[in-house]
Amino acid sequence: MPENRLGEESEILSQIRAGRRVDHFETIRRRKDGGLVPVSLRISPIHDDGVVIGASKIARDISERKRAEQQKDLLIREMAHRVKNLFSVSSSVVALSAKNVDTAVELASAVTARLRSLARRMHLPCRRRTVAGQARVSPVCRRCSLLCCRRMRVTRRRDDRA
Template sequence: MEQGAELLFGYRAEEVVGRPITVLIPEDRQDEEPRILERLRRGERVDHFETVRQRKDGSPVEISLTISPVKDAQGEIVGASKIARDITDRKRAERLQQTLVHELNHRVKNTLATVQAIARQSFRSGLLDSRAREIFEARLQALSRAHDLLTRENWDGAGIAAVVAQVLAPYQRQRFEIGGPELRLTPRVALALTLALHELATNAAKYGALSAPMGRVAITWTVRPGDPPQLALRWQEHGGPPVSPPAQKGFGSRLIERSLALELAGEVHITYEPSGLVCDVSAPVPAAWENGVEAT
């Protein structure tokens, strides 16, 4: 047995010489060898046959086989030449690529569903006026910035502080008080939180604290002990004009209170205090979010 084959299968030459080739074939693939032999008897060459073989220690190894019939001077088949290539790394890369493509397809579909919902609500009046277009484009830009953030993180999630900073980037930083422990969010939660914070910031700029020179917004979060731990996030405005509950809730309020609560599997409450709007978010912190965060 050649050194390469010894490295591939783990057998020394003296351990396998004289033994049937089936020693290398897993139980569930024993039918492959008769089919290969039949092709060789017909004088056919087997090119790049991808299969699985078994090492000495019983572990599987993915290989590509090229097998050619060996003929004597009279043209009679007297044996076979077999080349086995280890394709484990390539097959692993292919599976990873398939997984990534599937995940990307899933996320694109989710994003398109979100865009569809935004468009439906933005243009529900049936009039494609300039104001409706501005609202729609601003929501898409917020979604796009969230995608940029997640792409920089290889779609492995994003820190909550980074999500907050990304949403508030268009505004003056000194108008905000931001604080809380680092917590890594899944991509889906990061997108949902982005849209909710965008709606809160947009509303504050139009009617709330950010519409007044001295208005401020505090965005704070903690992780409370529990099984599982609980995220408590608060958006609190102060220093703006007096606030009163709206006669009818718009898309932004519904997105915050319903969609965000659904994505977080938690609760979201908006209260219209005279001193400023308050939005409280409470949600369990699953293991998938945790990144060395200690409950406070």
């Protein structure tokens, strides 16, 4: 047991002495090699004629689950960051487009044109040219189903498998 977790032992033992079990308690334990490992513990009292004579402990290594949770949290934070950036870009496009127009129709047209232009620029690294000069989808962008790709008439050849 790591030094900073020694207080858990007295709490667990008091629960066991009272005849109660400790269900799915997540904590950190030390391996024989000295490394720390996150575990889920379940500790149950062992009774003999109503008297607690010992305890049964099941410890499950939850390292993989903890890593998966950390990765999920990182991806969620990254997604939130990207969504905020998209809203920021959209707001900037609208503000920039509004400076040079007089009507709502002109604004809609200007915003649409700017967004299409941005979409085309974003896909430049994804495109590559065939010998015939026709745009072809790169492996990075094969699964892209964005409307901007269809408008640019990006095509797939038979050897481009989705």
